Amino acid sequence: KEEAVYQLARDIAKHGLNPLERFALIPRKGKGNGAATSYIMAEGNRRLCAIKLLADPELAPAEQRKAFEKLAEKWTPITAVPGAEFA
Numbered sequence: 001k002e003e004a005v006y007q008l009a010r011d012i013a014k015h016g017l018n019p020l021e022r023f024a025l026i027p028r029k030g031k032g033n034g035a036a037t038s039y040i041m042a043e044g045n046r047r048l049c050a051i052k053l054l055a056d057p058e059l060a061p062a063e064q065r066k067a068f069e070k071l072a073e074k075w076t077p078i079t080a081v082p083g084a085e086f087a
Contacts (some may be wrong), residue, residue, distance in 0.1 A: 005038055006064060009050035013075040017047065042086065079082040 024043035041048060053060045054075050057068035 003046055003049070005046055005049050006067060007051065008046055009054050009068065009071055012047070012050050013054060017081060018074045018083055021047070021080055023048070023084050025083050027085065039085075051081075073086065
């Protein structure tokens, strides 16, 4: 609640992601053996949280769940996000 994720989710549901705002990703070390690379997100955590709550409103706090369900009804799911990888 303190991070105003609902307001951000509402904006994302209405307008989509701003293509100028990239997610900043740092590869995790030690995942070897051909495993898919995993990342630590350095920038974009609120946006990712908003996208996750739109995709699955059951993850929202109980008092906000209905509001996220309503947003999710009108939302076109996002399948890719702009990101930049940093060493």
